[in-house]
Amino acid sequence: MPPVQPMLAKAVSGVPDPTSITADGVTGLSFEPKWDGFRCLVFKDGDEVELTSRNTKPLTRYFPELVTAMREQLPARCVLDGEVFVALRGENGVDRLQFEVLQERIHPAASRINLLAEQTPASFVAFDLLAFDDVSYVDRPFRERRAVMEEHLSGLPGPCHLTRTTDDVETAREWFHVFEGAGLDGLIAKPLGAVYTPNGRTMLKVKHERTADVVVCGYREHKTSTPEQPLLGSLLLGLYDGETLQHVGVSASFTAKRRAELIEELQPLVCPIDEHPWGAWSRDASSLGSSTRGPEIIANPDRVPGTQSRWSQGKDLSFTPLRPERVLEVKYDAMEGRRFRHTAHVKRWRPDRDPGSCGYDQLEQPVSYDLASVLSSASNEPEGS
Secondary structure, eight states: OOOOOOOEEEEOSSOOOGGGOEETTEEOEEEEEEOOSEEEEEEEETTEEEEEOTTSOBOGGGOHHHHHHHHHHSOSEEEEEEEEEOEEEOTTSOEEEOHHHHHTTOOSOHHHHHHHHHHSOOEEEEEEEEEETTEEOTTSOHHHHHHHHHHHHTTOOSSEEEOOOBOOHHHHHHHHHHGGGGTOOEEEEEETTOOOOTTOEEEEEEEOOEEEEEEEEEEEEOTTOOSSSOOEEEEEEEEEETTEEEEEEEEOOOOHHHHHHHHHHTGGGBOOGGGSTTGGGEEEGGGGTOOOOSEEEOOOTTOOTTOOOTTTTTSOOOOEEBOSOOEEEEEESOEETTEESSOBEEEEEOTTSOGGGOBGGGSOOOOOOOHHHHHHTTTTOOTTO
């Protein structure tokens, strides 16, 4: 019964060698795609279905279409670990994971939830088993848990699916590169002999890592910043799309010492918002009836910093604009539309780069791959294929 914390993964660089991993006397790894959605544990007992998140919060009310499907498609009594995702068909005719669309499914209004359940229905992919009927499988090795899933979850018609796996490292390396085109996040590797360890980092994850040169466009102060000791919280990053400087994400991982150094170092670049490329969206906070000091940004389709949304209501989204004259090289894993999917990590300053040369054309674009192809044979493919 919930709450149960899911098993976690630790990051590794590169696809690991299966012969180097031994758990409980069993050597080898099972590889599977790393899905880009909401981690979800499913508790099913007849018509009773409960969905919980990675941090054990309830998800059931947000995905009524999945609850209905799980009642029909999943075994009568089971506890499954998996991922909830939304896939949409693009102009190229292939399905791709859409994390931002999935985020919109978490809404307080029941009417909105029901509407989105029809417009952007979610799917669920199972990749581990905690219990089946009256038997707990958390103390069983993964190869046994996988065998039970293949016996009882193969051939699901969707929106419930069983993830595909392979124990062949060369196939895994191919998946790592090819599946990204469908919006997948990398690879997960599970020791074949390992038990299910709630909140334990037993699995291994391999994610894509790339670099880009970006323009530093502004900063926000850290929550612990004071007038006596100002500290930088995050850098606001941009890329040029033609002549337009598009907000592409943030970088925020700094030591306290570096936060103090950066905010002092960047002061010569501070400029009024009306002299900034994002000034077209600015207006005084007083005109909004807000107590927030300094300029705010009107909501706009390009998600310029300061844009208010239901995710950010109540937060101070003001920022300090900087003249876009300095370039950073950052590490990032993937793009979500026109933005970095996660927080970017600073590598180094690039004084040799012209800010105007920092455009989207430098970014590696994964070859498109249809998510339906990832799912179509997932339930029927023999191990190692």
